[in-house]
Amino acid sequence: MEDGRKYPGWEADQEFLRKQRENVPEWYVTAGGSFFTPNRREHPGIPLPFAGDFSIGENRFRVLGVYSCGKGLAVDLCRELDPKAFQAYLEKWGLPLDADYRDLETRFGPGALLQIEVENPFRLEFEISASVNGKESPGSESISRVYLPGIEGPWEDVEAHWLLSHYGLEKSKGWEIARYVFPWSRRREVETLSLTVKEAGKELPGTPFQVRAGERVALRHPVTGRMVTLTALEVKEKTLDMEAPFPELGNWEFPQCFQRLVYTLDPESGEEETITLRDAAPMDRPRTRDGGAARFPGAWGYIDGEPVPEASSIGVLGEADGPTATVAGAGPEAVSICIIGGADGPTAVFLAEKREPQTCAAYSSLRFQPVESVTWVPVFPHPEAEALTVELERTE
Known part of the structure; x- marks a missing residue:
């Protein structure tokens, strides 16, 4: 190689x-x-x-x-x-040996990036x-x-x-x-x-789909073949209602438009098999107000208005590959807003709303323009593997 x-x-x-x-x-x-x-x-x-x-x-x-x-x-x-298998993998996706993860997310989007990781x-x-x-x-x-x-x-x-x-x-x-x-x-x-x-368990991407309110989509687990029906209850364009959300960041402005999908799953997603949704497209990168194209420096985040250093490391919401936030059976939680940022700006929006049990909500990548259409990638857990115990032999 x-x-x-x-x-x-x-x-x-x-x-x-x-x-x-x-x-x-x-x-x-x-x-x-x-x-x-x-x-x-x-x-x-x-x-x-x-x-x-x-x-x-x-x-x-x-x-x-x-x-x-x-x-x-x-x-x-x-x-x-x-080495030949790895070379073929690099050629298939057009990846350099020293590929930068953030550049790949911008190039492919979070959904395709997950597929790239799975195929490695x-x-x-x-x-x-x-x-x-x-x-x-x-x-x-x-x-x-x-x-x-x-x-x-x-x-x-x-x-x-x-x-x-x-x-x-x-x-x-x-x-x-x-x-x-x-x-x-x-x-x-x-x-x-x-x-x-x-x-260890890993995430598996399913078949991407688009959906409108009132429609149903059949989701198939890529390994087990188990079928789940997603019913879209509500699809709405949303905008973060924050006039100046990041005053400390001076000349930078950030995308605030996203789409919210409210849905149910049948049969329901249990704790042992949580199904989430990701926007297949990347978020829009932060931009300077004077039109410059410089890369946003550093990692950051805000939770309920309070700055959080290195927010990209916070729980399941802090992934740098785009918004993965999903509320599954949110139940009685009060409303809260959390914006999670990676090195290129905010990458996830999480709204925990009081809903009926087993109702889920997913949020698209942030954009500067209203989000009219979203291609969603369902993400399934890999079936749990059995443990293997190996007795080592004494050689003398």
């Missing part, structure tokens, strides 16, 4: 990286958060004779090393990656815990490095080269190497060791 982009000083950088790859640091394992910059105040981990492998879907994992450290047990795992062949999230001598220990932190053959220049991960050299992995293949740490109060003898892994 090759990137092919070059720049002034490329050759000099390649020579520097070549020397870096050859200068492999001392192997010093601790329960800290790094492969090659360990806390030297902690004694190095003692290698333990355990081995094993397991699969999550089509992903095959192998235990590379197990280390008994002062503050916890460290386990290094690897999985082989398919390297994407895999799972929970992991260890059982040491029969005592359960959840993982506290993890780090990982990815190696793809042919990646050069600023996109190259030198630490990944070092890891391949240490563990003797083939450099003609793609790899992810990850370290998981399971803390303990003191170092102990490890007689038996097992790992329990469970694939």
